[in-house]
Amino acid sequence: MTTIKDIARLSGYSIGTVSRVINQHSDVSPEARKKIEKIIAQENFQPNSNAKLLKQQIKTSVIILVKGQMNIFLEVILEEVQKILNESGEATSVTFLDEAANEVETAVHQCAERKPRGIIFLGGNINYFKKSFDQIDVPSVLVTVPASGLPFENLSSYATDxxxxxxxxxxxxxxxxxxxxxxxxxxxxxxxxxxxxxxxxxxxxxxxxxxxxxxxxxxxxxxxxxxxxxxxxxxxxxxxxxxxxxxxxxxxxxxxxxxxxxxxxxxxxxxxxxxxxxxxxxxxxxxxxxxxxxxxDTSGLARKSVEDLLMRINYQNRTANHEMIPFRVLTGESIKKK
Missing domain, CATH: 3.40.50.2300 (Response regulator)
Incomplete structure (x- = not known):
């Protein structure tokens, strides 16, 4: 895993300078900032609270909302998402919703109560996002449902076509x-x-x-x-x-x-x-x-979604991304040729 020391070594700047760039300090030259941010992007560096060299505690967890209480597929993605977030030093809070529930309304309420760093929606209804997502201002990712047609700068999406x-x-x-x-x-x-x-x-x-x-x-x-x-x-x-x-x-x-x-x-x-x-x-x-x-590709959906969220949590100037993840046909044994 890339560390802040690696970013310093690759960029040629001190750890202190890298830390100031990560923490959006103004006392860094444009040239240094540009080079360090380029290395950060190339290395897909994801700083946690320690790597940012901040002695502050995380305000609260990353909220994960799972659309469907009996959806085994989303539970597989959830497990991988939680594992990656845990390895990155992020706590998580998981809420399972009925597949007919309004996940965005739930997110709005939880944002007011818990002040999360970010939100991951596992499944969702685009109509609910169109209606209410403008009330959410933290970085968010919608997984399994494409959202490229929505006008929200803080919402990324990763899905299968x-x-x-x-x-x-x-x-x-x-x-x-x-x-x-x-x-x-x-x-x-x-x-x-x-x-x-x-x-x-x-x-x-x-x-x-x-x-x-x-x-x-x-x-x-x-x-x-x-x-x-x-x-x-x-x-x-x-x-x-x-x-x-x-x-x-x-x-x-x-x-x-x-x-x-x-x-x-x-x-x-x-x-x-x-x-x-x-x-x-x-x-x-x-x-x-x-x-x-x-x-x-559950691993791809989980990994890309978490990496995207962490990048936008830690770097406010990062834009949202929308990507379709490849699939494949497994022929199995349940189809007989006519």
Whole structure:
């Protein structure tokens, strides 16, 4: 890990000068400041309270708001985020919210009460950000939902391209010979959740590109991001549409419930129904059969989000960033060629 001594050595300036740059002191020449800040950026240096050479305590923790109380995928990211923040000397405070809750409203209340250094939103609804995020002035990061279209200078975002990833999932099913494809999970309403909406319509648009008809009333069943909802939604869809040969479940936990539903309908995966999920959680490597899925880069999402937040906490002149993190298709064993 890069230290303040390394920055001093690489820049050719003393530790004291580097410290004054880090702490935004005015008694540093423009030339020295420019060179030190360039080295800091190149080395991706993240100072904690000790590295800043300040003998003050952290005002309070970094707040982490998790959207969904049963979302295994977000819990994986949470674990990695907390680990990186802890290694950087930052305390964290975690709040789990229902997936229908207003995370920005919660953040506004916590900012008033706790005066956090920064906020990480794991999941979110863009409509809530549009309405209320202007009340938040601390550095923040929205993870798994892109926010590049929002006008907030203190909000970065790191996400997977849900539309492209859903298109890849459906394309794989089509190339395996499936045309009667059902979709499970999320909502057809943009107001109720952007992630589910984007994944649903990314899949539908891809089917259109293949000139494969899709009747949303007969081939889609909405649902929450939970195993139980995946189970119930799959039962409902397969009972009313017996022509379906493959399912795209918009999350792995939904797919796990779907696999059990197929079994309880006296069918088998993949012989009768092929299934592909989305997220790439660890459990899918051990399911029987091994679930095909879209694997998101949880490590990349966590690392980039925390690095971005710490950089903007410690350097006030840093601008927000928005980035899509690559995904990949894991073919698994849950899809049978037609």
């Amino acid at each position: 849900d539309i492209a990833a859903s298109a890849a999932a459906v394309e794989y099913l089509v190339r395996m010979g499936h045309k009667n494809i059902g979709i499970i999970g999320g909502s057809a309403s943009l107001q109720r959740g952007q992630i589910g909406y984007r994944r649903l319509h990314g899949a539908i648009n891809q089917l259109k590109k293949f000139n494969i008809p899709f009747d949303i009333n007969k081939q889609y069943e909405p649902g929450r991001f939970s195993i139980a909802s995946g189970y119930e939604s799959t039962l409902s869809l397969l009972k009313r549409n017996k022509k379906i040969t493959a399912l795209y479940c918009i999350s792995d936990i939904i797919a796990i419930g779907a696999m059990r539903a197929v079994k309880d309908l006296n069918m088998n995966v993949p012989d009768d129904i092929s299934i592909i999920g989305y997220d790439g959680i660890e459990y899918t490597r051990y399911s029987v059969p091994r679930l095909a899925t879209i694997q998101q």
